Amino acid sequence: MLYLSLRGILKYIFLFLGLKLEGVHNLPDKGPVIIAANHVSNWDPIFIAIALKRPVHYMAKSELFNYRLLGKLLYKINAFPVRRGTADRRAIKNALDILESGKVLGMFPEGTRNKTGDEIKFQSGVAMLALKARAPIVPVACLGTNKKCPVGWFNPLVVKLGKPLSVVKYKEKRINTVNLEDLSNQIKAEINSLLLK
Numbered sequence: 001m002l003y004l005s006l007r008g009i010l011k012y013i014f015l016f017l018g019l020k021l022e023g024v025h026n027l028p029d030k031g032p033v034i035i036a037a038n039h040v041s042n043w044d045p046i047f048i049a050i051a052l053k054r055p056v057h058y059m060a061k062s063e064l065f066n067y068r069l070l071g072k073l074l075y076k077i078n079a080f081p082v083r084r085g086t087a088d089r090r091a092i093k094n095a096l097d098i099l100e101s102g103k104v105l106g107m108f109p110e111g112t113r114n115k116t117g118d119e120i121k122f123q124s125g126v127a128m129l130a131l132k133a134r135a136p137i138v139p140v141a142c143l144g145t146n147k148k149c150p151v152g153w154f155n156p157l158v159v160k161l162g163k164p165l166s167v168v169k170y171k172e173k174r175i176n177t178v179n180l181e182d183l184s185n186q187i188k189a190e191i192n193s194l195l196l197k
Contacts, residue, residue, distance in 0.1 A: 137167070
């Protein structure tokens with residue numbers, strides 16, 4: 001399988017280059033889970049995939065799938081397209097199908113890369129999918145991935161996984177703006193906490 005082969009090769013290379021993995025035991029061994037991470041670089045999904053012991057499925061901006069060969073490669077490594085800036089029902093259905101089949105969904109709640117490090121309002125997509133699928137959320141912080149070729153020998157290069165956030169307390173509640181914002185704020189606080197540790 002291409003995903004596992006690439007993951008194995010890249011993991012070997014980047015661990016040699018100083019990539020540190022923290023809290024990997026926080027990923028549940030089975031069942032649906034959403035990975036919610038900060039996003040500063042195109043390296044982030046690669047390093048998260050290296051860190052996780054389970055295959056991760058990512059939403060990727062639909063423009064990337066316009067290139068025939070790249071699109072085929074993305075599908076083979078568990079990515080699927082999402083049209084940003086719209087309520088893309090097909091992407092939402094794909095994401096829910098992934099979670100309902102007990103797999104791992106990787107998402108970036110900021111909705112785009114944050115190259116400046118300035119605070120960006122989190123989108124509510126992660127919270128909405130977590131509540132619909134009753135899936136826990138594992139917050140993840142990527143540090144040092146914003147270099148053209150990240151190497152942990154010279155600067156910190158770390159992927160940190162936090163403890164899973166349960167959505168049980170929302171079980172009897174409606175999926176509305178207040179609850180989505182509340183859960184999104186919890187996710188944001190957990191990611192920021194990991195970034196500061």
